[in-house]
Amino acid sequence: MQIYCDYIFYATNVAGAPLRITPLEPLAADLHYRGFSAVRRATPYSPHIPFGTATEFASLLLLNQGDETFRQTPLPVEAQFAPIYAILLGDFNRDGNKDLLLGGNFYGAPPEQGRYDAGYGCLLLGNGAGTFTSVSLQNSGFVVAGEIRQIKAVQTAAGKTLIMAARNNDTVMIFR
16 A cells, blocks of 8 residues: 555544644654555544554555445556556546556665666556556557656647656656
8 A cells, every 4th residue: 555645634523513634743653665554643632543554565446435435456466566656547448447547666765775666657447347457568558767756638729638747857758
């Protein structure tokens, strides 16, 4: 599970009162390259925040079941090669199901850990039931080297859709 956060929020809601959200800073955290494995925090305002431990470190999709619960669906192995920083949701094969276009990589790791640079973008085709199948780089045509930080779909004046991939300290790549 990838967890990227600048703050941890504690929310309280008392009947008849507006929702109050208080940002908290973690007092202690065991960090792993894909997120927090454990966070501990207790203040006079939130003494009951429990110590938590993550057990899943794969990139995954959380599907809202509509009853205040979520179903975890791990993404295919091709989406696990590098950290994911950019996701574009769309129907790329025009089958009526939502697909995912992913990008990432991270070059800022300490030298002893090495760069997380195994990703070149990843197209995942959805089947409408919440699972996805990876498309090879050769078949998708979406191949981007570098640290992808944003993927956007842009409409041209002629009505065509372009996919733009923004990379850290590099040029923007455009796909038709």
